[in-house]
Structure formats: structure tokens, C-alpha cells
Amino acid sequence: MRKKNSLVVEFTKRFIKFYRVNEWLHILGLSMLGYFYSTKSPHNLFSILLLMLISSLYLAFGYSSNCILGKLGKKTSLSDVVISILPCLAGLIISYVVSFYIFISFLSGAIIAVLYSGPIVNFKGTPYISLLSNSSLFVFLLLFGIFMGGGYLGTETVLFLLVVFMLIIPFQIVHEIEHRNEDKKDGLKTTVNSLSLINARHIIFMSILLVCGIVLFMKINYAPPLFFAEVTILFCISLLSNIYSLSYNTRVALSCRKFMRLAGIVYGAVVLLLFIRNGI
Secondary structure (H helix, E strand, C coil): CHHHHHHHHHHHHHHHHHCCHHHHHHHHHHHHHHHHHHCCCCCCHHHHHHHHHHHHHHHHHHHHHHHHHHHCCCCCCHHHHHHHHHHHHHHHHHHHHHCHHHHHHHHHHHHHHHHHHCCCCCHHHCCCHHHHHHHHHHHHHHHHHHHHCCCCCCHHHHHHHHHHHHHHHHHHHHHHHHCHHHHHHCCCCCCHHHCCHHHHHHHHHHHHHHHHHHHHHHHHHCCCCCCHHHHHHHHHHHHHHHHCCCCCCHHHHHHHHHHHHHHHHHHHHHHHHHHHHHHC
16 A cells, blocks of 8 residues: 555656646636636636646646757657647647637647747747747636636737736746756757846836736726726836846846746736626
């Protein structure tokens, strides 16, 4: 019995490590945001569980393939490639049964993930495209939630997607700064490696400024959930207060990223509560 238990524990540890579960578990909140933004049935537990399954398969593939495909033909075995692809195949099958729009979104995200990490095109090593493509991969999680909740891509929804996309950009830049030296060793010319620190900060500032402009436009012209614009602007201010301490020092970048991650989780939780309250 003990031997069986130890095998289960060992398998679970390897599973979590291979698919990098600890790195993306909190990101499932993006799917929940999309769902409660659009749903008219907030208490449909089956839909929520199905959404979490599809999103988890998408993230498991995306995060594992980022490591596996980049080392294809070098330190990667064929079995690793197959194991990495399995969540993608399962996700495509399940999403096709559930919703054609979720299937198309999943397929599009999977293709971009392969182009981002794969050895042939390798968006990851292309300045600006790496930033935009990696940021867009997380937006597909919102689309899963929106379509699962019965929503559609109207003007207000597109603006909401744009807000999240622009908010992800600062996180991606800080992530690239943290891994700057590793990427240089691997010969990857990422966005950060082709920019000065000042220009990297300028991109962050412009993305945050655009977010503030969009949420104010939404508040004036549409009817977003109460306090959504105000909470988003406060979140933007918290990001800006942290960005100006950012440097190319790995420890500083890591500290900045930890703060942003915590602030992002708090912001996401508050916005989720606003969406749930708005849908009740």
C-alpha cells in the first residue's frame, strides 16, 4: 500500500512539474472573468467545471510546449513531445463537442503557441512579435469563458478583451527582463533584449495609459459593471508605482514580478466579484 501511495505521489509531482501547473493555476481566473462577464446563468456549475477543464488543458499544453518545442532535437525526447501534445488533442476534442467558437479559439491559441515556441518560426526570438503573441495567448482564456457563458464579440466585449491584452503586456515585459540573461545565452533576441530599459518602461507606460483611456471610454459609452473602471485605474496606478523601480537586475525584476502577480490576483478577484454581482 505504501509503495502504491509513493508511486502516486511521485507521478503527481512529475505531472505537476512537466506541465508547470504551479505557474499557471492562478491564470485560470482569466477564463472565469470571461465567463462571468458574459453569462446569464452564473450558477451553472457544469459549465464552469467544463470551462476549467478546457482552460487547464490549454495552459498545460502552452506551458509544457514552451519548454519542449524550444529544445526540439537537442534535449527533448519524442515521448516528451507526445506527452506535451496530449492536452492539446484532448482540449480540441472536448471544445469541439462543447462549442465551435471555443474550438476555433483553442485551435488558434494552440497554433500561436507552436509558432511562439517552435524551432522553425520561433516568435519567441523575434522582437515585438514575441511580446504581442505571448500576450495574446492569455486572451484566448477570456474567449473560452465568454463563449462558454453564451457571449459574443460585440464592441464592448472587444474593448474588454483589449483592456486585458494591454494589461498583460507589462507582465510580459517584466517576465522577459527576469529571463533576459537566459534568453541571451539561448540566442533569443526577445523584445527586451532589443530595447533599452527606458524604452521598455515607455511601452509599459503607454499600455497602461491606453487601458485607462479604454475603461473611461467604456464607462461613458457603455454600461460596464459598477466600479470596473475605477478598480482598473487603481490597478494601473499600482503597476506604475512599481515599474519605476524596475531594472535589468534579475533580483529586482523578480521582486517586481512577484508584486505584480499579487496585485494582478487581487485585481482579478475584485473584478470577478463585480462581474458576479452584476450578473445576479
